[in-house]
Amino acid sequence: MIRVAFDRPEVGDEGEYGGHATDFVETLICRAEVTYKRGSEVVDAARLQGRSVFEIKIRKIGIAPNIASDWRMRTVGIGLPDGNGPEDDLPGARYNVREVDALSDKKWVFLIVESDLL
Template sequence: MGDAVRLVEAVAFDALAGVPDGSGGKEQDWVEQFATRAHFRYLRGSEAVIAARLQGKQPVVVTVRANSSTRAITPEWQMRDTRRGTAYNIRTAVPSDDRLFIELTCESGVAV
């Protein structure tokens, strides 16, 4: 990757948290943790990717700059494309080979 100019997408990361429901209880809801810039690489071609796309799912590898916030991302979180409003399940979060970026394997079109 190595090229910050390519981080052109706007994304936000959400975690489930207990939110007051107005009647003394709490319900689980997504709460934004932080927003950052990202690069999207849509997966195409393999048999598994084609099968996922036929089911209405879109696998994507999302690259974000590594910092204390992005290192905290887990598969229990969700990512949102803040421009398009699309929510993505996070499947994996691994550092790039140079450890300057975090590469997230995500999937849209699935129940979160």
């Protein structure tokens, strides 16, 4: 079990540039059971990138059933201790939430997450 955080996207005004900027807001911190599902390689802009896919199991507490596929998951206490730069200073390695199953079990929320390669 590791500690993870879930961040929801929040769209804000980009100010003088017009347009919109998406910031992530930490919404939930909990313990998670993590299972490595598979790795894959995809061709992106003519270069090979490896991505890791994990199955995540968390307790159905608080806002957990409301996690959506536009959210992200971060590790808490491991990886990127100072965040990912001035625009994204939340610590931890980032993972994109791909699938959420909050219906099939009364006590658990199951998720599929993929490593976020920046």
